[in-house]
Amino acid sequence: MTPTRHGTRPTMNDVAARAGVGLKTVSRVVNGESGVTPAMAERVRAAIAELGFRRNDSARLLRTGRTASIALLLEDIGDPFSSQLARAVEDVAVEQGCLLFTGSSAEDGERERELAMAFCARRVDGLVIVPSGTDHSYLEPEIASGTPVVFLDRPAAGIDADAILSDNAGGTRQGVAHLIRHGHRRIGFVGDLPGIHTCAERLRGYREAMARAHLPVDERWVATGPTDPPRVARAVARLLEGPEPVTALLTANNRITATALGVLAGRDVRPALLGFDDLELAELLTPGLTVIAQDPAALGRTAARVLFERLHGETGQARRIEIPTRLIARGSAETGPPAG
Template sequence: MTTRPGARPTMNDVAAAAGVGLKTVSRVVNDEPGVAAGTAERVRAAIAALGFSRNDSARLLRQGRTATLGLLLEDIADPFSSVLGGAVEEIARGRESLLFTGSSGAEPQRERELALAFCARRVDGLVIVPTGTDHRYLLPELAAGTAVVFVDRPAGRIEADAVLTDNAGGARAGTAHLIRHGHRRIGFLGDLPQLYTGAERLRGYREALADAGLRYDQRLVATGRTDQATVAAALDRLVGGPDPATALFTGNNRITLAVLRALPRLPHPPALVGFDDLELADLLSPGLTVVAQDPVGLGRIAAELVFRRMDGDREPPRRIELPTVLLPRGSGEAAPRTGR
């Protein structure tokens, strides 16, 4: 038996070609038991001859699923985001789901537009690295059954799953490391203070100073945009003047990179500890001391959690926090210069 030219072969066509019933074809296609070896081989031969392929889309739609997942990052090109996204994709691939990815560009309105666009395409779940601070726009999607997990930063003004880094603890450890090496004038270069990660890392910096009995000095703190020009200007302010910072704690990898580009023009580069690891950081001279996050762990756990929600987990929202690791490599171990 042949199908009409241009028509997609159906299971009925396979059954007719193999001389078996429709249920037998269904069992072979779905790898179910109960079919004799010879019969199964005849069905598979008919499948190959006809070019039949299972229509998973129809089956999934009947189940209320589309086998798709949306991932919303701040910047898909950022090293931290790309590693996190790769971990989410690995889990999605293992669950035979397609992953749609977009970048918000750190713009809350863009984040909202992308998240709702993914939902309009009926993704089964969303993993979001949020920029905005109000996520009530997702309440109708949550009520409709879309699974949503936030990663790196928690949701704003709604209760939702969140997989986070111990930002305050990591910044506290990095700053304390500089204090142990004799620094008392430690500058902090951070992200926008309204961002959860930026605020938490500043909190950890302040806690380390307080633990050491050191006064918090606003003149040693610069937060805001992370572009090269802004960071370079802040660096000049922190290390210039009669009482400069002898060490710096940088709040994310973008800021650290901007500082590294500016350091060669400084006559007396400060000691440096950065939050987030960088590729080839150990090959610098001196090597870059960092507080390392676990973007693979963040992405993997967030993806596993969103799939559990898609599978029917109705437990209350969870907040999972992963630890950081301090990696001393040389840049954060230099003692303060004297006689500057």
């Protein structure tokens, strides 16, 4: 860092003097505001680099009431779907000159609440939450005080708030219709806990697609519960037993799909398989895995943009935005035992 004439940390006044411009011009460049010519902005940036100037965010907070930071609460940052959401939210935050803080709730509603309140105590400007809890009324005081909250992947419970979701029911209807077109009539559904919004919507789409095709649903074909591998493995094995086993499986998220693939790997005759959520390297399996693919990048970008619209003064009713899914046929849903 080049010393200033005072031998202290350089200020915007020092930058202005070095660049030969006014203090307001430096402020506009530092804060990414318009109204500065490219040549003048370049002079300011050169002076900033030469002096080693760093913006004083504490002073900025006192002046604007904003910390230029937002927080994202996920289920598990290690999950590939969650990490893609995080990257998309961060990209928009960077565009807006904001820092992103991230935490994982581990599907624990109390941990979600603790993290959300901890971020609010640190004065983040807004929150994006993939919810785990069943009551989000604890956020009402924060929202009333001006901290916008956007829910991602699942809607809020107990409050009215912006929600950015995948078209879970529509995507599942499309996937089940695809299986039906390939001759399948006994189609099993393996999902996670039915009280979770995404599972409930995907199960609804499954039932609607079967009803539209005038096909009955034997409740023995539906297996929901925790996503731990032993439970899923037992459910898949049960659906494939008996005199009339299912000829096709719809696995309702990527964790369930991964376990199902392990179960099916040891079988000579495999059912058709359709997974909700894509898997890395899914196209390299034999046969390739057919999926209903979500768009985590679009989900994350949309949630972040809605949050910044609220931060920039957008008012009005809470919005519910559904991002389309996409059926990717790779072979696993188009093969299997004789359908019937």
